[in-house]
Structure formats: C-alpha cells, structure tokens
Amino acid sequence: MKTLKLGLIGHPVKHSLSPWIHHQFMKQAGIEGEYHLYSIEPEVFEDKISKLLESGINGFNITVPYKQRIIPFLDELDPDAEKIGAVNTAVYKDGKWIGYNTDGAGYVRALKQVLPADSSTQRVLMLGAGGAARGIYRALVTEGFSYVDIANRTREKAEQLLQLQEPETVTEILTFAEAEEQIKKYDIIIHTTSVGMSPADNEQIVSLSGLKPNAVVSDIVYKPIETKLLRSAKEQEATIHHGHSMLLYQAQYAFEIWSGKQIIIGDLLDRLEQKVTEA
Structure with a gap:
C-alpha cells in the first residue's frame, strides 16, 4: 500500500493524542504513513478545507467545532452519519469524499x-x-x-x-x-x-x-x-x-475505514492511559 496521508481537523487540536494512536496502528498494520494536526480558525474554514480536500490526503478525522460544518464539503455520507447529522471521519475513495461517524x-x-x-x-x-x-x-x-x-x-x-x-x-x-x-x-x-x-x-x-x-x-x-x-x-x-477507551476504539474503526486493515487493541489501552495521565 502507498503511504497513507491522514490527519485531524478542529480548533484547537494541539493536545490531541490522535497522532500517537494512529502511528501505533500504522506500525501494527505494517503501513508507512503520516498523521498531521490541522488547527483551522473558524473564519477561514471553507478555504482551508477546500485546499485540504485537494491536497492528496487519503482521509482525516474531524473534531469540534466542525463535525456538522464539514458535511457540505463531502460527496456522500454513510447512512448512520447522515441520521446522526455529524461526521468525525472522512475518506477519499473511488474519486469521492465519504463521511462516517465512528464515535458511537x-x-x-x-x-x-x-x-x-x-x-x-x-x-x-x-x-x-x-x-x-x-x-x-x-x-x-x-x-x-x-x-x-x-x-x-x-x-x-x-x-x-x-x-x-x-x-x-x-x-x-x-x-x-x-x-x-x-x-x-x-x-x-x-x-x-x-x-x-x-x-x-x-x-x-x-x-x-x-x-x-x-x-x-x-x-x-x-x-x-x-x-x-x-x-x-x-x-x-x-x-x-x-472514557479513553472510546477515544481508542473510535480511532480503530476510523483506521479500518482508511486502511482496510483490522487492528488488535492488545496493550494499547494501557499505553494510552499512561499517555493521558502524563499529558
């Protein structure tokens, strides 16, 4: 598989543990990749998102305050994401941007x-x-x-x-x-x-x-x-x-959507607890 380009959009995002989590998943899956944080100011959201969608990124997570605001920029929504009215995961697949909600x-x-x-x-x-x-x-x-x-x-x-x-x-x-x-x-x-x-x-x-x-x-x-x-x-x-188990398992589901690989949680929950405690 080619290098996966992933990230998280939101405001603020600088303390997010998502990069650490997804790098653990990549290591386990044997995938080369990167996961960047994109802190986007609300007043420049439309411009920044349009550029991100055309940047060659394979997928990204969405956190507050953009889980609803992202929807008009996507081509398609998973039925549950549509019902919930919020998206926290987007993937570029077959020429379309598709939105999912992996939180619940x-x-x-x-x-x-x-x-x-x-x-x-x-x-x-x-x-x-x-x-x-x-x-x-x-x-x-x-x-x-x-x-x-x-x-x-x-x-x-x-x-x-x-x-x-x-x-x-x-x-x-x-x-x-x-x-x-x-x-x-x-x-x-x-x-x-x-x-x-x-x-x-x-x-x-x-x-x-x-x-x-x-x-x-x-x-x-x-x-x-x-x-x-x-x-x-x-x-x-x-x-x-x-609560940190929700953080890990929603990320697991998102990574499976992006990569098509199954991830075993194993000792990652204990290791994440240590990261949360130290942060």
Whole structure:
C-alpha cells in the first residue's frame, strides 16, 4: 500500500493524542504513513478545507467545532452519519469524499469489552443528550439494545434523539432528578456530558446512591481518567468503564475505514492511559 496521508481537523487540536494512536496502528498494520494536526480558525474554514480536500490526503478525522460544518464539503455520507447529522471521519475513495461517524460505534465496541456476552436486554440509562449522546444512542439501538432511557436537563433536546430510534427500541425521557430516583433499575449507566472535566472535575451529574452492585458505569470523559462519577461507582462495587477507551476504539474503526486493515487493541489501552495521565 502507498503511504497513507491522514490527519485531524478542529480548533484547537494541539493536545490531541490522535497522532500517537494512529502511528501505533500504522506500525501494527505494517503501513508507512503520516498523521498531521490541522488547527483551522473558524473564519477561514471553507478555504482551508477546500485546499485540504485537494491536497492528496487519503482521509482525516474531524473534531469540534466542525463535525456538522464539514458535511457540505463531502460527496456522500454513510447512512448512520447522515441520521446522526455529524461526521468525525472522512475518506477519499473511488474519486469521492465519504463521511462516517465512528464515535458511537467505536464507543459501543469499547463498552462491549466490559459487558456480558448477551447484554442487549439490559436496561441502559444515558446521561445527557448532546452531540456525543446522539452517536452513542444511535449505535446502541443499531446494536440491538432494547431499553435505552435518556436523562437530560431539557426534555426537548432529549426528545430529538428519538428520531434515531429503531422500531424495537423502548426509550423513556427523564429529568436528572427522575433518573436518580430510578437509578437502581439500570444495568448500564453512560455519562455523555463534559461534567467531570476541568474545571468541573469535582462534580458529578447525578447521585448513584442505590446503584445495583453489579451495574456498569461508563464515563466518556477521559481526562481525568477516573472522574468523580466513576469513583462514586467504584465505591458501590460497580464495574467502571473509562472514557479513553472510546477515544481508542473510535480511532480503530476510523483506521479500518482508511486502511482496510483490522487492528488488535492488545496493550494499547494501557499505553494510552499512561499517555493521558502524563499529558
């Protein structure tokens, strides 16, 4: 295979761990390549993107604030990316730029590493209804999870996610207070907001009092590695699932799209944790 030219666009991107992750993947796959960071100012986005698309690059990731703004520049969208309304991965294939969303699917790949083999009938509670939640909710329902409730500060925003439902999905919309009251009925709790990141790293979005001892609690925040929510879950003997695994598995899926090669995670999760801790 020729040298892969890859990158990440966003603003800001200078602290991204994506170059490290994708260079590990290239090494494992035996592919020569490069992965560059492109920090693009919002006022010059159109001009810079047009030049990037014509630069001979094979593919790139997209992070905030451009996951929607990139869409008009692409020739085609994967059906799930179209439904979600956001793209985080673009690939040049057969003369076309095609957009994908690997965030949700990558997240569910990561989550499955800590779930029992058949977990699709377990009750899931999602906390938050923003951009990350859209991708995760879509991936959960397409993977066949039957009961996925959504708690959010505003009911209207949570209801927008119902457009992503599958016919067999049962979803109830809750306030955070209602979610707290019913916490004991959930097997899997997924936190999708930025609460728990600096400067809110001493906060958690709901109390986990009364949590099932064998529940799985997952937080997509990856810095700090162990958020206040995860510490609280651990105190109640829950299985905890860290946010940096989503970062790694969504990148794995993106790299597979670009290269056509399968990547084994192996010890990369532990090594990424070390990188996050040091950063």
